[in-house]
Amino acid sequence: MRKKGIAVWLFTTLTFISLIHLIEALSAFLFNNPIRLLALYPFINQQLQQLSATTYLAITAASTAILWGITCVIAFDNPVETFLNKILSDAKQQAATDTQIIESKGDLFEVMYETVDSNTETLAQIKDIIRNIRAEVKDIEPIKATMEKTRTELSSLKKQIQTIEEKILFANILCPTCEKPLQPDFHICPYCGENLKISKSIMTVKDYK
Numbered sequence: 001m002r003k004k005g006i007a008v009w010l011f012t013t014l015t016f017i018s019l020i021h022l023i024e025a026l027s028a029f030l031f032n033n034p035i036r037l038l039a040l041y042p043f044i045n046q047q048l049q050q051l052s053a054t055t056y057l058a059i060t061a062a063s064t065a066i067l068w069g070i071t072c073v074i075a076f077d078n079p080v081e082t083f084l085n086k087i088l089s090d091a092k093q094q095a096a097t098d099t100q101i102i103e104s105k106g107d108l109f110e111v112m113y114e115t116v117d118s119n120t121e122t123l124a125q126i127k128d129i130i131r132n133i134r135a136e137v138k139d140i141e142p143i144k145a146t147m148e149k150t151r152t153e154l155s156s157l158k159k160q161i162q163t164i165e166e167k168i169l170f171a172n173i174l175c176p177t178c179e180k181p182l183q184p185d186f187h188i189c190p191y192c193g194e195n196l197k198i199s200k201s202i203m204t205v206k207d208y209k
């Protein structure tokens with residue numbers, strides 16, 4: 001851009017100088033005025049001053065046109081291309097920005113995915129735990145049933161024992177002499193030798209109590 005500025009400035013100056021020469025050439029050609037500017041150039045001023053007004057005009061016209069053209073070409077330097085380049089670079093920048101946004105969002109998505117993934121993992125673990133608990137409960141249930149059954153059996157057994165105990169207690173009789181428990185079919189007390197058949201005062205446990 002700086003190079004272009006210098007070039008434009010240089011060629012504008014050259015065009016301006018050429019234009020001044022062209023004006024002088026025109027005045028010399030049209031009004032036969034003397035040519036003074038060519039005397040300013042060192043070394044070649046003698047040769048330049050020998051040029052005819054027509055040649056001077058032709059050369060200055062051509063040089064002015066060429067220099068003006070070059071100045072224009074440099075100054076406007078294919079404006080369409082410049083414009084397109086600008087659009088292209090803007091588009092590229094926009095694309096880069098979009099990509100950056102997408103990438104940053106991508107990170108977010110990554111984090112979200114990881115979170116969901118870890119949650120899924122946790123859920124899976126919880127599921128596993130629940131499954132295990134269920135299995136254990138299923139295992140425990142028969143034990144529970146067995147325990148319940150055992151308890152029922154135990155309680156019925158207890159009742160039976162109680163009944164038997166009661167039976168024994170109430171069925172048994174005591175020796176009226178030594179007061180030891182005796183079987184009902186005993187005729188003689190094995191402890192003291194009392195003849196139970198003769199004894200009229202046979203006591204039952206109930207009576208004793």
Ligand SMILES: [Zn+2]
Nearest residue numbers: 175178189192
């Ligand atoms: Zn006895």
